[in-house]
Amino acid sequence: GGTTTQSGPIKVTLIQGLAGEEFYETMACGAKAKAKELGVQLDVQGPQKFDPTLQTPIVNSVIASKPSAILIAPTDVKALIAPLTQAKQQDIKIILVDTVVDDPNIGLSRISSDNVKGGAAAAKALAEQIGDKGKALVISTDPGVSSVDARIKGFEEEIKANHPGISYLGVQYSHNDVSEASKIVNAALAKDPDLAGIFATNLNSATGAGSALQQAGKLDKVKMVGFDAGPAQVKQLQDGVVSALIAQLPGEIGAKGVEQAVAAVKGQPVTASIPTDSTIVTKQNLNTPEIQKVLYKAGC
Amino acid sequence: MSSAPLLEAREIVKSYGHVEALRGADFSLSPGEVVALIGDNGAGKSTLAKILSGTERPDSGEIAVDGEPVVFGSVEEARSAGIETVYQDLALCPDLSPAGNFFLGRELLKPGLLGRLGWLDNAAMRGRTKEACERLGVQLKSQVAPVSTLSGGQRQGVAVARAVTWARRVVFMDEPTAALGVLQTQRVLDLIRGVRDSGVAVVLISHNMQDVKAVSDRVEVLRLGRRVARFDTARVSMEDLVGAMTGAIEHENDR
Amino acid sequence: MSSAPLLEAREIVKSYGHVEALRGADFSLSPGEVVALIGDNGAGKSTLAKILSGTERPDSGEIAVDGEPVVFGSVEEARSAGIETVYQDLALCPDLSPAGNFFLGRELLKPGLLGRLGWLDNAAMRGRTKEACERLGVQLKSQVAPVSTLSGGQRQGVAVARAVTWARRVVFMDEPTAALGVLQTQRVLDLIRGVRDSGVAVVLISHNMQDVKAVSDRVEVLRLGRRVARFDTARVSMEDLVGAMTGAIEHENDR
Amino acid sequence: MERVRLRDRQVVWIAAVLAVLLVTFSVLRPGSFATSFNLLNLVSDAAILLLLATGMTYVIITAGIDLSVGGVLVFSAVAATKIMDATGSLLLGAATAVLTGLAWGLLNGVLVAKGRIPALIVTLGTLGMSLGGALLLTGGVDLRAPGDLNLGLGLARWLGVPQIAWICAAITAVLAVALARTRFGRHTYAIGSNAEAARRGGVAVNRHLIRVYGLAGLLAGLAGYLSLAKYGITGVSAHSTDNLQAIAAVVIGGTSLFGGVGTVVGTVIGVFIPVVLQNGFQILGVRPFWQQVVVGAVLVAAVYVDQWQRGRRDQ
Amino acid sequence: MERVRLRDRQVVWIAAVLAVLLVTFSVLRPGSFATSFNLLNLVSDAAILLLLATGMTYVIITAGIDLSVGGVLVFSAVAATKIMDATGSLLLGAATAVLTGLAWGLLNGVLVAKGRIPALIVTLGTLGMSLGGALLLTGGVDLRAPGDLNLGLGLARWLGVPQIAWICAAITAVLAVALARTRFGRHTYAIGSNAEAARRGGVAVNRHLIRVYGLAGLLAGLAGYLSLAKYGITGVSAHSTDNLQAIAAVVIGGTSLFGGVGTVVGTVIGVFIPVVLQNGFQILGVRPFWQQVVVGAVLVAAVYVDQWQRGRRDQ
C-alpha cells in the first residue's frame, strides 16, 4: 500500500476473532479508548465463532465499507490471506492484533500475544500449584480453534519437557458448553479420584469444571489454572475456584493497534512487530499494581 | 316457507384463489326439520356447511340465526349457537383415542380439586363414548387405540356420535353414512329422526337419494355454487331430484 | 365354483397388536367377474384388500394367482401381476396435482434425450388425466391445484380413474362411490361393467346393496375377519345379504 | 401419513436400552462408573437440560419446535443477575428469570400461532434476538452470580442429592403427569395430531400454542436461573447447542417431530442416554474423538432398537 | 393437516422481501453496498452454503432433515486433503471429497429408509461420527489445502465472478430444474406429501430416499472440496452451524418442514436474505450484538410478510 495521507476523518474497523468474548471485548475497549483519545472513528465487528469461514465475509463487508485501516485478529494463518490481500489492494492499512497470518507482506504492524507461551506459562503455574506431581487434565473448547490449540500445545510441551512428575491425561473437549465441561470433570473424577490439576483453556471450561469440583467438594484437592483474566475469571480466582490465571494484554493490544493504524494512515512510521507477554496471576499477586494493570476490563 | 328460519344464509360467496366454490348460495332451515342438502360433486355443499358451522368465513353474504344476523368468527361461536357438524373429512385427531376425539374441546374432568387442575376423567369419557358409538351399532375393539387404527366406518361412527351428542339446535352431517355399513346406516337414519324429534334441526348432505327420501322433510339443491331448487320431500320424485342436481331442471325462481 | 381362480386367498390371518383384523379369511376371484366383497364395519374388508394388493403382509395364509402361490412383498409386485387398487383412504399425495397423482409411479416422460433424463411431459399427463376423470363425470376446475383442494368426490374420482386406467387383471375398489354424486356413481358402475367386459376382474367393496346388486356377479361376505357366505348375485335377496353380514345367517359351510 | 406411534410399551424399550448401557458400564468399571458419586453427578449434570427438554417435548408434540431455548436461558440469567445485583434479592432474581423466559416464550407463541410463521423461523429469530440482547446487556462479558446464590442453592443438597436436581425432577414429574392426564396435555396432543381437527373440535388452538411456547420459555428462564446458581456465571457463549441437545433428547425419547405423539418419560430417558454414554466412554478412557464417533453410532443404534421393536413395518 | 402451500406467486413475495433489503441497503450506502465488489463478495460468500441448502431442500421436501451436512463437509475436506497430500492430484482430491460425501449421504439414507429411524437422530448420529472421524484423521488439527488448490480454484474467476460461485450456481440451477421438471423431483414431492400413498402408487420410496440423502451428502462433499479451495483449510471446528444455516435458508424459502412443498428457487432467496442482512449491517457499522438482534427480527419479519401474503387464514 501507499503512504498517502488521508483527508477527512480517519475510520478504523477492528475485526475481532470472536465477538462477545472477554478477551476480544477487552481489546475492543482498549481500542475504543485510544480511538477516542486520538479522535478517530472506530467500528467493531466480529464473527460469532472463532472461524475463518465466518470471519471472511465480515472482512469483505468491512472492505466494502472502505475504512482507512483494519485491525484484525485473523482466525486462521492461511485462510485470511486472500481477503486481506483484497483489502490491501484497496489501500486499506492492515494491522494484525493477537493472531497473525502466514504472509509476511500483510500487516504493517503485528501486535501479537503468544498463545504457545501462554500455555507453557499455564503448565508452569499448574506444576507449581500441584507440587510438580500427579495427574493433570486439559479441558478445551473445540479442536481446531487455533489460538486455543496453541495454548494446549504450549502446555503439553512444557509438561513433557520439564515436569516428568506430572502424568498428563490429555485433552477433553467441552464444545464451549459449561455443563459439558462439568460432565467431563465429573467423569474424570470418577475415573481418576486422585486427579491433581486441570488446565481450563477458556472461561466456559473453567466455569463448568469449577462447578463440578465445587459439587464434589474437591476444590482444595484439585488445582485449576484458567486462561484470560476478565472479571469473571478474577472472581473465580478470588473464590478459590481456580488457583492461577494466565493473563494476556488484550486492552493494550487494542490500544497499540489503533495507535499503529493511525500512524500508518497518516503516513508516519509504524513498528513492524510488537510482541506482548502473558502474566501468571495468583491470589497472592492479585492485588499488586502491576497485576491490577493486566486484568481485563468489564465492558466499556 | 312460513315460520322464522332457525338458520338462514343469503347470497353466500366463497372463492379459493381462482375457484369459486359458492357464487351466491342461499339456504334456510326451520326448527325441528331435517333438510337434505344435495348436489353434484364440487357443487359447494361442504363449503356451505363449513361456512355455516364457523369453520370457514364467507367472502360475502349474510347468515342469520333466529332472524338475527350473526358472524361466525370461529367454530366456538357457531357451537355456542348450538351448531355441531360432522365434516366430510371427519376432522378427527388421528393420534387420539375415540374418547379423546369424542370429548375434544369438552373434556370431562374429575370432580373436586383434581378436576380444577384439569385432571381428565378418562374412564367416564371412555364409557360414554362406547355407549354413544354402540347406539349407532359401531363396535370399537379397543377403547385406547388411536382412531388412526380404526376402520373407515368406525371413524365415521365416532364423528357422527360426537356431533349428535353435543348439538343443541342444528347438526350438519356431511355424508355421514358414506363409509357406514347397512346396519349402521340404518341406525344413523333412525338417529337423525330421533334427533329431529328431540327438537334439533338436521342438515343432511348425502349422495344417497334413498336415504334422502327416507329421512328428510325438505330438500335443497346446490348446483355450481348456487341453490337451484327446493322441494318438499314428500312431493318430489327421484327424477326431479336428479334433474335438479344435474341442471336439467331449475326451480329456484319459484321461491 | 369351477374354473381356476384368477386370484385366491386362503386362511389369511392378520393382527394389529391385539386387534385381529382377519382370522382366517378366504377369498376367490375368477377371471372377468365382478365380485362384491361386503361386510359390516370393521369386518376386515379393507385389510383383505390391502393384503391382496401388496400393501400389507398377512401374518399367515396363502395367496395364489392363476393357481400359483405368490407372496406380494410390495405394491410393485402386486402391480406387476396386474392388480390395481382404489383404497378406502384414497392414498393420494395431497400436495400433488390430479395428474401428478394419476401418473404417480408411472410418469410420462418427454420423448428423446430429455425423457431419458427423466423430464416429465406434464401437458400430456394433464390431458390424459382430464380425459379419464371426465369419463367418470368428474370435472376438475383446475388442472394444477393440488388434490388437497378438491372436493371429496373429485378426489375419489381421481383415485378411481387411476386404478381403472392401469389395471390389467384385477382392480380392487374399496368403497369407490362413497363420496360420489348420483351421476358419478352411475358412471362408476357403468365403468365397472366396462372394465369387466374388457377382461379385468373387479372386486367391489361397498355398503350400498343397490350398487352391489346392480353390478356384481357374485358376492362374498366377511364377518369378524372370516368369510361367512358366498352368493350368486342373481339368486340372492337383499335380506340374505344383510342377514349374512349381521350374522343372522351363516353360509360358508356350503362351499 | 407416516406417523410413529408411541405406546407405553415402547417407552419401556428405550428404557431397556438405557438400562443395558448402565449395566454394561457398571460391569466394565464397577469401581468408577457405578459409584453413588458418579451416578449423582450424572443426575445433577442432566438436571437442567431436563427442564429444557421437557418444555421442548410439549412444543414438539404440537408439531412445533423451539430453537430459542439456549438464548432465552442466557437472556434470563443475565436479566436475573442484573436485578440481583441491583436489589440484592435472590427471590426477585428468580422471579425475573422466570418471567423473562415466559415473556420470550409468549413472544414465540404469538408469532407462531397468530403470525402463522413456521416455528423454526420464529425461534431461530428469537434465538438471535435473545442472545444478541444478552450480549448487549452484558457488553459481551460474562456476569457472575451473587455468591450467596452460587454457594447457596448452587451447592445445597437434600438427602445427598443437589437441590437443583430435586427442583428439576419435581417440575418434570408434574409436567409429565400434566401431559398425560390433564386437559392441557390432551389439547397439546390434539393440536399436534391434527390442528385443523382440534380447531374444529373447539380447542382454542392459538391460545393453547401460545401457552405451550410460554411454558417452554418459562422453563428456559428457570433453567437460566438454576444454571446461574450451579455454575455461578451467566455463560453468554455457553449455550449454543442447548437447543439441539434438547431436541435430540425429545426425539430419542420417542416423540415424533411431526407432532401428536410423545411422552415426558421418554424424554427423560432421552436426556440420560447421551449423558450416560459420554460419561461411560470417558471413564472407559475412550479418546475424545472416538467418543464423538461412538456416541453418534450408539445413539442411532439405541433408537434403532426401539424403532425395530415397534414392529417391522412392511417395505 | 396444516400445510403451507407454496405457489410460484409466493416465491415472488419472498423475492420481493429480498429486493426491498437490497434496495434499502443500496440507498443507505450507495458507495459501499451497491458496488460490484461487494455484490460479488455476497455471491461468493453464499455460494457454498447454497450447495448445502439445495441438498437440504430435497431432503426437507421428503419430510426429512439432515443435520450431518457440516460434519460430512469437514470429513470430505479432510479425506480429500489426505488424498491430495498423498497423490498430489487435485482431481483425485475432488473425486474423494465427492465420493466420501456421497458415502455418508447413502449411509444416512439407508438408516432413514431401511432402518426407519427418525432422520433427525440418524443425521445427528452421523454428524457426530463424521466430525469425530475427521478429528481422528487429523488429530484435531486443521489440515491445509495444497497451495495450488487454494491459489488456483480458490481464486480463479470467470468474467470477474469466482469460479466457485459459477460451479455452485450451475449445480443449483440443474437441481432446481430437476426438482421441478423431472420424475426424480416428482417422486421427491410425492414422498414428502404422503409417503404411504407414494409407496402404494409404486414409487420405490426407500430407494428414492436413499438417493435423496445421497445427493445431499454428495453436495456436502463437494462443498467440502470447494470450501477447502476457498479457505485453504479443512475447518474442523468451523462448520457446526452449517446445518441450521442451511435449514433456515430452506424454510425461509418457503419449503415446509412437513414435506411435500418447496422449491430450490425459494431456497436460493432464503440463502441470500441472511447473507445480505449481515453484510448490510456490517457495512452500516451496526455492532455485532445488535446485528444478531436485528437479523433475528428481520428474519421473522421477512417470513411474516411472505406468510401473510399467502392469505390470512381464518382463526
Ligand SMILES: Nc1ncnc2c1ncn2[C@@H]1O[C@H](COP(=O)(O)OP(=O)(O)OP(=O)(O)O)[C@@H](O)[C@H]1O
Ligand atoms: N380449500 C380449498 N382450496 C381450493 N379449492 C377448494 C377448497 N375447498 C373446496 N374447494 C373447491 O370448491 C369447490 C366446492 O367444493 P366442496 O367441497 O364444497 O364440494 P361438495 O359439494 O362438497 O362436493 P362433494 O360432493 O364432492 O363433497 C370444488 O371445486 C373444490 O375444488
Ligand SMILES: Nc1ncnc2c1ncn2[C@@H]1O[C@H](COP(=O)(O)OP(=O)(O)OP(=O)(O)O)[C@@H](O)[C@H]1O
Ligand atoms: N393399522 C391398523 N392398526 C390397528 N388396527 C387396525 C389397523 N387397520 C385396521 N385395524 C382394525 O382391523 C379391523 C378391520 O379393519 P378394516 O379396515 O379392514 O375394516 P373394514 O371391513 O374395511 O371396515 P369399514 O367398512 O368400516 O371400512 C378394525 O377393527 C380395525 O380397527
Ligand SMILES: [Mg+2]
Ligand atoms: Mg363435500
Ligand SMILES: [Mg+2]
Ligand atoms: Mg374399510
